[in-house]
Amino acid sequence: MRPVTLDDVAARVGVSGKTVSRVVNGDAHVSPETRKRVEEAVRDLGYRPNLAARSLATARSNLIALFTPTSGLSHFFSELTHSAIRTCRKHDHNLVVEEFDMHAPQVAEIYRRGLRSLGCDGMILPSPVCDDLALLDALDADGVRYVRISPAKEIDRAPAIISDHASGARAVARHFWSLGHRRFGVVTGLPHQASSPIRRDAFIAGILESGGSLSDIAILEMQDLRSGLGPGSHRGMDLGRAAAASLLQHSPRPDAIFTYNDELAAGLISGARDLGIDVPSQLSVAGFDDSEAARLCWPAITTVRQPISSIAAQAVTILVSQEVPESRTIVCPVELIIRDSTGHRTS
The missing domain is CATH 3.40.50.2300 (Response regulator)
Known part of the structure; x- marks a missing residue:
């Protein structure tokens, strides 16, 4: 069977393909009644947007990039990556993971040689990559949006998420x-x-x-x-x-x-x-x-x-929405978890 198309949904509802497109892409300029009918038809017919076509039409790649270290992957980077993948899926995006050497990052060159050609919609930059000013300059020059995680330099330069x-x-x-x-x-x-x-x-x-x-x-x-x-x-x-x-x-x-x-x-x-x-x-x-x-x-x-999953989810959400958050720096609360490795002094 051929895939269900946008025109199939439009024919079922009795509206134009442009109206269906607006509903699918979250455009607010559609009446609630029409939106409901289109959404019901989308579910009934099993319509799935053509992400490649959507990318061409909107000049977006539906890709988010994340830098992680090449070796000794810690819990922080592991959880950050998995949460970013899950959140990207919710937004019909894919995560591109690029490795770097923690001790000689040279991430600006990594970006120029590979990631630049992918045209990613945004990048998640954890520490220490988030403080590589050559990379930030390259991204700014190319108009690529990015979210920094725990930066130490020029904190107000771009949206940043920091644990307390x-x-x-x-x-x-x-x-x-x-x-x-x-x-x-x-x-x-x-x-x-x-x-x-x-x-x-x-x-x-x-x-x-x-x-x-x-x-x-x-x-x-x-x-x-x-x-x-x-x-x-x-x-x-x-x-x-x-x-x-x-x-x-x-x-x-x-x-x-x-x-x-x-x-x-x-x-x-x-x-x-x-x-x-x-x-x-x-x-x-x-x-x-x-x-x-x-x-x-x-x-x-x-x-x-520290809320690592939430940090990744917030970063992805900022990038896919293409909106500037109300606060350029988001500070996430942390919590002391007391377990058995600490006890009263006995001598």
Whole structure:
């Protein structure tokens, strides 16, 4: 059987093809009664829009692009990608995923060599790609719309979606303090991750506001951990074990550690166990993201839940609607999720 066409729907309802097209494309200039009749005919006949023809007619590709790192895909990027795919489908769009090297992004060149020719309707730019000014200049020059996720530079340049990293890290600090902990460790993210210094500084501020001092806090940079590991050992679990070896074999050792993400926290718990240190009776550990690792690890990890799925959905919605949001910067609330990896200080 041949596919049902727009003209078939028009004939069933007794209106012009142009009227059916307006209904299908969400045009407001159609009476409610006519719209209802057309929508009923679309359902009854099983009409599906020809997306290729629609793209030609509207000069749109129905493609949204998303940059993700080539290796060590974290929970954040995995959830961001899956949510973007689901939301694109709801809007009759497809997601194009382009990989980049986290340590040498060169994303402007990646765009020029490949994505530019696709004519994407918009791009989702997570950190650190969102702060690549050469890429932003190229997109602006080509008139390509984009949404930035957690940018650190020129934040008002384009629509941006940011989790409230600072309030989440402060909540962890207050939680640690309320449990009686007084010696702390914090494991940062990589330097190019814009949220890393925000989480680190907010955690430190939370400890100081609670009554602690800088001398009570050991800061461990993930970049330093990476330099001590061999090739292929740069995933969060490996880095977390390395963090445990670095922070927990000195005296006095921290009795509570906050890590940049849940994968680091899971690795740190494993490393602590190897050293004979029990979590949480001898050490409290907290992460960030509320990933699958946090829920499946033993003990389950106290963490900060950020709405990754919602962030991706909002980004796609902004791009497909081609409307400028009321606020150029959308700040998403986060939530402290308390689980078994944190407990009261016992000594």
